[in-house]
Amino acid sequence: xxxxxxxxxxxxxxxxEEKAVSGNNSTSSADAAQKFESGLDRKIESDAEPKVEDxxxxxxxxxxxxxxxxxxxxxxxLRVSAEFENYKKxxxxxxxxxxxxxxxSLIKELLSVVxxxxxxxxxxxxxxxxxxxxxxxxxxxxxxxxxxxEKFAVKPISASGEPFDPTYHEAVMQEETDEVPENTVxxxxxxxxxxxxxxxxxxxxxxxxxxxxxxxxxxxxxxx
Numbered sequence: 030x031x032x033x034x035x036x037x038x039x040x041x042x043x044x045x046e047e048k049a050v051s052g053n054n055s056t057s058s059a060d061a062a063q064k065f066e067s068g069l070d071r072k073i074e075s076d077a078e079p080k081v082e083d084x085x086x087x088x089x090x091x092x093x094x095x096x097x098x099x100x101x102x103x104x105x106x107l108r109v110s111a112e113f114e115n116y117k118k119x120x121x122x123x124x125x126x127x128x129x130x131x132x133x134s135l136i137k138e139l140l141s142v143v144x145x146x147x148x149x150x151x152x153x154x155x156x157x158x159x160x161x162x163x164x165x166x167x168x169x170x171x172x173x174x175x176x177x178x179e180k181f182a183v184k185p186i187s188a189s190g191e192p193f194d195p196t197y198h199e200a201v202m203q204e205e206t207d208e209v210p211e212n213t214v215x216x217x218x219x220x221x222x223x224x225x226x227x228x229x230x231x232x233x234x235x236x237x238x239x240x241x242x243x244x245x246x247x248x249x250x251x252x253x
Contacts, residue, residue, distance in 0.1 A: 129225050136178065153167075181224065186231075188217045188234050190213065192212060201218055221233075
């Protein structure tokens with residue numbers, strides 16, 4: 030009798046294990062089925078709403094981007110071309126300026142030589158004791174230097190008898206006279222020169238001052 034009871038007990042425990050295993054298998058099968066159904070639903074939804082491509086719209090977007098890039102490149106080309114043209118004009122002006130005034134320093138140094146020649150000719154003119162050959166040599170040298178000046182667009186400034194112009198004249202003194210209008214250049218102490226349109230050296234001049242105004246302003250003179 031005792032042996033039969035043990036066999037029965039063992040049989041009942043085995044049945045419980047089989048039920049547990051069966052229950053676990055059922056749960057796993059249910060989970061797997063649920064996952065399968067969920068994946069299937071997603072696949073169905075994905076298949077039901079396919080992504081529609083628009084090749085024409087894509088081409089239009091690419092065309093707009095290309096046109097924008099082309100406009101930017103064209104604007105950049107115009108700016109670079111304008112800057113290059115301005116650079117060429119500026120370089121040309123600088124080169125012309127350099128060419129016109131490159132000899133300015135040398136010619137300015139020669140002005141003192143011309144001044145001495147003119148002083149020598151004016152001081153010896155009319156003197157019979159002066160060697161006429163020497164005087165002619167001075168005059169010839171003076172003419173040759175003036176030809177060189179003319180070649181490089183150097184010309185003297187007109188001063189005597191002209192109204193005083195501070196741009197080209199430098200007043201060193203005044204002379205009272207009523208023979209010419211006031212502020213008129215009555216004497217030229219040193220000749221001035223221009224190179225092209227630039228002042229090389231101003232003329233040093235004597236400017237007229239009216240005597241009449243001084244007499245009118247002097248009460249002692251009026252009383253006499």
